[in-house]
Amino acid sequence: MRIHYVFVVAIIASGWSNVLGGGMGGDMLDMLRGGKNQAAKGKGGEISLKGKPTQQSSTYDQKMSPSSNAVDGRTKGNYGAKSCSHTKNDKKAWWKVDMGGNKCVGKVDIFNRVDCCKERLRGAVVRVGNNKDHNKNAKCGIVTDAMIKAKQKISINCDLRGKYISIALERQDYLQICEVKAYTGKCGNTGGNTAISLKGKKTQQSSVYDKRGTSSNAVDGETKGNYGEKSCTHTKNDDKAWWKVDMGGNKCVGKVDIFNRVDCCKERLRGAVIRVGNNKDHKKNAKCGEVTDAMIKANQKISINCDLRGKYISIALKRKDYLQICEVKAYTGKCGNTGGNTGPGCGGNFPLSHGGNCYYLGTKEIKFDEAEKKCKDKGGHLTSILDESENKWITEQAVDARKSLWIGFHDKHSEGTHNYVWFDGSTYDYQNWARGEPNNLGDEDCTHIYNNGGQVGKWNDLSCNAKKGYMCKEANSKCGDKFPLSYGGNCYYLNKAKKTSDEAEKRLQSSRWSLNQYSKRKGKRLDCSTSQSSRHVHLDWVPR
Structure with missing residues (x-):
């Protein structure tokens, strides 16, 4: 009987006027906001760019076409009028403006040259963010042929926050811009402390004391603190009792208000830990704060500042006791800057984004175990690296920070080159050891x-x-217990036992999908390769 590797993956349907170079390029996930790049139906207020500091990759003629011409207030499209910027024939020529502060940019208007060569703007990428390296900021959109042919003014919808607006080509060519105008947008909810509706949302708790103390009472809209009025939750005397609410989507939580019981036993909330995150296991999410004695004594309403993103809010004790909560309210926050290197769902504890994952870069040099603890406290682990693209991106962050970084690969539990494991349970098909490594010189396990x-x-x-900087990766909670591993938007299950293809088929069928169903749905033949390896792996998949 032949032994097979079975590997099935589901793709789930995310100086100032004359400076050479644009900084280090990045393989960052581009955030596309606002759908298609069509002219906005309405404008926000204009953001004043006139006279703001500008840069471009080079200057074709210092007298005729400095970078500042693109913000001189004139939209004339004739180069001879000395109102257009113009680079040399650079590789990936670029231009940018420093708006002088973090702005919400809803739309960018670019005025093209009209006397010649308007096609040179084709494919120009417009970005907004806080990173001086424009390549690392989030993408608003791209200039298309249709936009160029339509008229001189090219409008790109954005709705991103940042200090810089940049326009850059992705090929070698001249970049010429006759004016740039920007307008404010919404950039999500900027009002801060707007209530997040929790009423009627799904709740859970570690146990229920009696029918008067169900978990849903904490989001019924009533802040009464008397248990007899059936508006408070109440667990049994549990070890590390907990309560949580599913907000129904990834939210930026700026503040959590907890209304305590007033008729009895208000001290039971002492030391309760409030967390926000995307993991169903509340202990793995990032901590907002803890309830102190002073908070309990001051008022029935206990406010905990947060500024974290997640789907779940949880409240949990660290000791054995009853947990009782008479209401929970949540309010939106800022969750860091939503421009720059963030991506969909990233922000707060994990502001960096690449390949659909969220990351945190720790620049303080600490020991390996300390770094892993920091990552776990945030709701993740020291990062795994699963392919060349991810390795390249993390290397760029390390070079930019001028720090060697801990990653989550170790053989602390079982010495040997083939015994390395990732903290987050990922597989380790990809490795990028330096020549002669790992050599375990002097008990080197990390x-x-x-x-x-x-x-x-x-x-x-x-x-x-040793002490190094570190990179954390947010734990992915979307996959669940049957398929706990995640990469690139897919969910995986790893079985290290030997399996034939028939056995793998049976395992897939138990999870609602089979190899035959997969092949039919995709219209492709599934190939299984033979192997004489002593370890055999199969990966199942399930749609989210």
Whole structure:
């Protein structure tokens, strides 16, 4: 009987006037906001760009076409009128303006040259963000042929926050811009502290004391603090009793208000930990704060500042006791800057985005175990690296921060090259060890990624007591218990036992899908390759 590898994946249907170079390029996930790049039906207020500092990759003629011409207030499209910027024939020529502060940019208007060569703007990428390296900011949109042919003014919808607006080509060519105008947008909810509706949302708690104390009472809209009025939750005397609410989607939570019981036992909330995150296991989400004695004594309403993103809000004790809550209210926050390197669902504890995952870069140099604890407290782990693209992106962050970074690869539990594991349980088909590594010189069980020298981007094993920067990756909670591993928007199950293709088929059928169903749906033949390996792996898939 032949032994097979079975690998099935579901793709789920995310100086100032004359400076050469644009900084280091990035393989960042581009955030596309606002749908198609069509002219907005209405304008927000104009953001004043006139006289603001500008840069471009080079200047064709310092007297005729400095970068500042694109914000001089004149929209004339004739180069001879000295009102257009113009670079040399650069590779990926670029232009940018510093707006002087974090602005919500709803729309960018670009006025093209009309006397010649208007096609040079074709494919120009418009970005907004806070990173000086324009490549690392979020994308508003791209200039198309249709836009160029339609008229001189090209409008790109944006709705992103940032300090910089940039326009850049992705090929070698001249970049010429005769004016740039920007208008304010909404950028999500900017009002702060707007109530997040929790009434009627799904709730859970560790246990129920009696029928008067159900978990849903904490989101019934009533702040009465008397248990007899059937408006408070109440658990049994549990070890680390907990309560949580599913907000129904990823929300930016700026503040959580907890209304305590007033007729009895208000001290039971002492030390309760409030968390927000996307993990169904509340303990793995990031902490907003804890309830103190002073808060309990001051008022029935206890306010905890948060500024974290997530689907779940939880309240949990760290000891054995009854947990009782008479109401929970939540309000929106800022959750960091939503421009720059953020992506859909990223922000707060994990502001960086790549390949559909959210990350946090820790620049303080600490020991390996300390770094993992920091990541777990935020709701993730030291990062896994699953392919060349992810390795390249993390290397760029390390180089930019000038820090060698801990990653979550280690053999602390079982010494040996083939015993390395990722903290987050990911598979380890991809590795990028430096030459001769890992060598376990002096009991080296932990892994970091080089940020400089001839080994930049390569991995090295090192003593876990060394101090390095670190990269965290947010735990992905969308996949669930049957398919706990996640990469690139897909959910995986790893079985390390030997399996034939028939056995793998049976395993898939138990999860509602089979190899035959998959092949039929995709209209493709499934190939299984034979292997004589002593370890055999199959990966199942399930749609979300």
